[in-house]
Amino acid sequence: MLPRPHDDGRLSIGLDIGGTKISAGVADARGRVVDRVPPVPSPPDETAVLKAVSALVDTLRSRNPGIAAVGAGAAGLVRWPEGRILSAPNAACHDMPLRGLLQDSTGLPAVVDNDANAACWAEYRTGISASHMAFVTVGTGVGGGLVLADRLFRGRTGIATEIGHMIVDPHGTDRCGCGTVGCLEPLASGRALGRYGSAAAAAAPGGALAALADGAGRVTGEAVTAAARAGDPAARAQLERLGHWLGIGVATLVNLFDVELVVVGGGVAEAGDLLLDPVRASFRRYVTAAAHRDLPDIRPALLGPEAGWIGAALMALDHGEETAPAPRPGA
Numbered sequence: 053m054l055p056r057p058h059d060d061g062r063l064s065i066g067l068d069i070g071g072t073k074i075s076a077g078v079a080d081a082r083g084r085v086v087d088r089v090p091p092v093p094s095p096p097d098e099t100a101v102l103k104a105v106s107a108l109v110d111t112l113r114s115r116n117p118g119i120a121a122v123g124a125g126a127a128g129l130v131r132w133p134e135g136r137i138l139s140a141p142n143a144a145c146h147d148m149p150l151r152g153l154l155q156d157s158t159g160l161p162a163v164v165d166n167d168a169n170a171a172c173w174a175e176y177r178t179g180i181s182a183s184h185m186a187f188v189t190v191g192t193g194v195g196g197g198l199v200l201a202d203r204l205f206r207g208r209t210g211i212a213t214e215i216g217h218m219i220v221d222p223h224g225t226d227r228c229g230c231g232t233v234g235c236l237e238p239l240a241s242g243r244a245l246g247r248y249g250s251a252a253a254a255a256a257p258g259g260a261l262a263a264l265a266d267g268a269g270r271v272t273g274e275a276v277t278a279a280a281r282a283g284d285p286a287a288r289a290q291l292e293r294l295g296h297w298l299g300i301g302v303a304t305l306v307n308l309f310d311v312e313l314v315v316v317g318g319g320v321a322e323a324g325d326l327l328l329d330p331v332r333a334s335f336r337r338y339v340t341a342a343a344h345r346d347l348p349d350i351r352p353a354l355l356g357p358e359a360g361w362i363g364a365a366l367m368a369l370d371h372g373e374e375t376a377p378a379p380r381p382g383a
């Protein structure tokens with residue numbers, strides 16, 4: 053692993069631009085949180101997104117003199133190093149040259165990457181870490197990042213490691229948001245957990261899951277996790293089902309990249325070993341040559357929901373100097 057940068061006094065602003073909210077704060081070169089502002093709702097159009105982001109940056113700069121850079125992690129496909137958001141769950145950010153816009157509006161060096169890459173970088177730099185590690189985030193969707201030889205692996209244009217769209221069940225029935233049948237995401241996301249929980253509740257009207265259902269019989273992923281924590285066997289079985297699919301995805305990542313560590317983050321990972329034990333069992337079943345290799349640790353992420361903006365802030369300090377200037381907006 054690379055030596056951790058010493059505390060050189062540099063600070064940067066990190067932003068996490070999600071489908072529903074924008075989070076922001078200030079971190080130092082070690083990833084320690086220096087300041088943060090309350091998240092704001094994601095606005096509906098590109099101009100308003102830029103305005104909201106600029107306002108957050110202005111607030112943080114006014115309270116923290118000497119900000120050296122700004123980094124943003126954005127949900128969706130982001131071209132690196134150009135920092136152009138190609139597509140996003142938030143329809144406001146389609147083909148948006150955010151890096152150039154941020155540099156122009158703030159006068160600061162800026163980087164923009166995918167939000168899961170940013171969270172992966174935060175775990176690598178401040179959490180449990182290894183030179184070759186995979187990060188899998190399990191929230192509403194499934195995403196992730198990959199550090200190989202101490203560098204974030206981005207592929208040719210930055211849109212690599214779409215772990216949620218790894219094909220694991222092409223003959224299944226669940227269609228992914230991307231339009232394909234067989235992706236990991238519709239089988240292993242928080243939304244999938246809710247779907248599994250709702251089906252289990254319908255099958256056992258007197259059970260603990262049915263008691264947590266809304267008027268339409270729907271159970272959320274969070275409710276399934278809560279019931280599993282309380283010991284409900286049906287809820288635990290749904291986490292095992294999720295873990296089965298995630299373990300297949302992790303086995304493929306390890307087969308391809310021989311990572312020494314797999315970190316699982318995102319809201320669903322808060323289920324802890326109730327999710328990770330089934331992931332580990334499925335992983336051992338599907339990884340190749342299990343008897344002839346050191347199996348990687350599969351561990352929960354250390355950082356919570358702030359990993360995205362913290363990672364973006366760190367990326368701005370770590371990667372700012374190694375990227376070409378962003379083309380001007382509209383160029």
Ligand SMILES: [Zn+2]
Pocket residue numbers: 216217228229230231232235237
């Ligand atoms: Zn997909």
